[in-house]
Amino acid sequence: MSPIDRRTFVSMTTAATAASLAGASLGAGSAPVAQPGANPRPARAGDDHRCPCVISSGNGARTTAKAMDLIAAGTHPLDAIVEGTKIVEDDPSDMSVGLGGLPNEEGVVQLDASVMDGMLHRAGSVGSLENIKNPAAVALLVMRRTDHVMLVGPGALKFALRMGFKEENLLTDAAREAWLKWRGNLGRDDKWLNDDEREDLGQRKSGPRAEGSAAPRSSPHDARAGGPVIPDSTIPFTWGTIHTSAVTSTGHLAACTSTSGLSWKLPGRLGDSPIVGAGMYCDNAIGSAGATGRGEAVIQVCGAFSVVEHMDRGLSPTEACLAVLKRMADRTREKRLLDDKGRPNFNVTMYALRKDGAYGSASLWKGGSFAVHDGKENRVLESAWLFEK
Numbered sequence: 347m348s349p350i351d352r353r354t355f356v357s358m359t360t361a362a363t364a365a366s367l368a369g370a371s372l373g374a375g376s377a378p379v380a381q382p383g384a385n386p387r388p389a390r391a392g393d394d395h396r397c398p399c400v401i402s403s404g405n406g407a408r409t410t411a412k413a414m415d416l417i418a419a420g421t422h423p424l425d426a427i428v429e430g431t432k433i434v435e436d437d438p439s440d441m442s443v444g445l446g447g448l449p450n451e452e453g454v455v456q457l458d459a460s461v462m463d464g465m466l467h468r469a470g471s472v473g474s475l476e477n478i479k480n481p482a483a484v485a486l487l488v489m490r491r492t493d494h495v496m497l498v499g500p501g502a503l504k505f506a507l508r509m510g511f512k513e514e515n516l517l518t519d520a521a522r523e524a525w526l527k528w529r530g531n532l533g534r535d536d537k538w539l540n541d542d543e544r545e546d547l548g549q550r551k552s553g554p555r556a557e558g559s560a561a562p563r564s565s566p567h568d569a570r571a572g573g574p575v576i577p578d579s580t581i582p583f584t585w586g587t588i589h590t591s592a593v594t595s596t597g598h599l600a601a602c603t604s605t606s607g608l609s610w611k612l613p614g615r616l617g618d619s620p621i622v623g624a625g626m627y628c629d630n631a632i633g634s635a636g637a638t639g640r641g642e643a644v645i646q647v648c649g650a651f652s653v654v655e656h657m658d659r660g661l662s663p664t665e666a667c668l669a670v671l672k673r674m675a676d677r678t679r680e681k682r683l684l685d686d687k688g689r690p691n692f693n694v695t696m697y698a699l700r701k702d703g704a705y706g707s708a709s710l711w712k713g714g715s716f717a718v719h720d721g722k723e724n725r726v727l728e729s730a731w732l733f734e735k
């Protein structure tokens with residue numbers, strides 16, 4: 347699929363829409379979203395695709411491959427994508443999901459996940475789940491074995507144990523080291539030595555600090571702009587998550603999102619991933635969608651639900667993603683979340699799959715990708731985007 351760049355996007359829209367986009371980049375925030383009817387439909391590889399299909403975030407190529415195999419063998423699409431998601435949840439080298447996920451500010455890994463069956467229109471979700479590496483499978487059982495939609499914290503853990511899941515330490519050495527590095531460099535007025543104060547790292551020990559000489563604090567929002575503004579850029583900061591949507595050849599849709607959330611988050615923080623309608627949503631009558639990236643921004647525009655609603659109004663999957671991201675950019679008004687040109691200083695990627703198998707994805711910032719298995723081929727493609735550096 348060829349990505350849409352900002353110039354192409356603007357040229358494809360009417361003057362009114364272009365003006366609205368300009369408003370977003372200035373942070374004006376009051377402009378309406380792109381008018382679906384006013385947009386010519388840009389050609390997209392995914393527009394013409396038909397069922398079956400599995401799409402996932404860029405880290406989900408193994409997930410799409412596994413899920414498509416299972417769907418081809420007749421497995422329920424939700425079981426298929428939860429099974430495919432396990433591959434990434436079990437992989438300690440993916441530090442944004444499951445085992446090995448980066449922990450919260452106290453060094454504790456807390457996982458979130460949600461699932462939805464488009465045929466039953468039933469969902470399940472878990473939040474702040476500790477010690478269980480497959481939260482998506484737990485969310486699936488919340489959906490199938492209880493009358494509830496969402497379980498969090500100790501209640502979610504108790505439920506998982508009752509369902510036979512085993513507790514294990516999810517904090518890998520690599521994630522613990524990353525947390526220690528972040529914690530150590532967080533501030534100068536705490537009892538942890540910053541890297542430039544540690545003689546064992548070959549640094550000259552700094553003398554007593556003059557008032558106001560503290561190094562700048564790291565900001566997750568700066569990091570999300572595409573480069574951590576932290577003293578040592580080797581400290582990883584992830585905004586990864588895995589979202590997967592699938593549709594079978596008979597039009598049965600399913601969605602699943604799983605994450606360790608924002609690294610260094612406050613304990614108990616829930617992002618969009620476990621929120622039905624934000625991190626994922628699906629409806630057999632229309633389509634399925636999901637999100638990765640700054641969850642707070644996704645929640646505040648009801649991201650996945652909005653993408654599905656835009657598809658219902660006739661937008662293609664890619665256009666629907668762009669329209670929601672456009673709204674997100676328009677509604678981002680706080681200075682701390684904007685760059686010097688008034689554009690969001692964080693990233694979000696949306697993924698969409700229509701009931702007939704058409705698919706697409708878009709990011710706020712160029713550089714996003716998504717995996718897609720179209721029934722024949724499994725590929726990672728570049729997402730469309732609104733803004734480019």
Ligand code: ASP
Binds near residue numbers: 585587640641
């Ligand atoms: N959306 C997830 C969250 O906010 C994390 C991410 O994708 O960066 O928890």
